[in-house]
Amino acid sequence: MPRLAHVALLVREYDEALAFYVGRLGFSLVEDVPQPEQAKRWMTIRPPGAGADATTILLARAATPEQAAFIGNQSGGRVFLFLATDDFARDHAAFTDAGVRWVRPPAVQPYGTVAVFADLYGNLWDLVQFSG
Known part of the structure; x- marks a missing residue:
């Protein structure tokens, strides 16, 4: 059965991307x-606690000026990636302590609790604890 193996995320440099995703967000280097x-x-990296068969993020260094133009705006200004958590308060506090820049504060929505943050390049992410 097909499954999504990786999602490519354009980055400027590998080591600065590792410092943010692994150092600040606590992702694992796979x-x-x-x-x-x-x-x-x-x-490749994956969120903490994700299983070995989880979809990973491929950190793809932009190789051309055309690719570099999309760093930080891979989704046209919309939220690009959705990071699910089982404890919103814990992870929101940890990310805040790590210096993550919040674009929208926590809000309770019909589907759960969510806040939007920007990664080091400006890509928007939801931190979300789904209800139910």
Whole structure:
């Protein structure tokens, strides 16, 4: 059965992306494999607590000026990624303490509790604890 294996996220530089996603958000580094023939790295991360078969984020360094133009705006200014949590208050506090920039404050919606943050490039993410 097909499944979504990776979602590519354009980044400027690998190490600054790791510092944010692993250092600030607590994601796990799954793979970091040099690809010297292509002058890049195969680097995947996943949220803390995600299982080994979970979809990972492929940190893809922009290789051309055309690709670089989309860093931080991969979804045209809409929320791009949705990070589900089982404890909104805990993770919101941890992200705040780590210096994450909140774009919209926490709000209770019919589907759960949500707040929007921007990553180091400006991509918008929902931190959401779904109800039910």
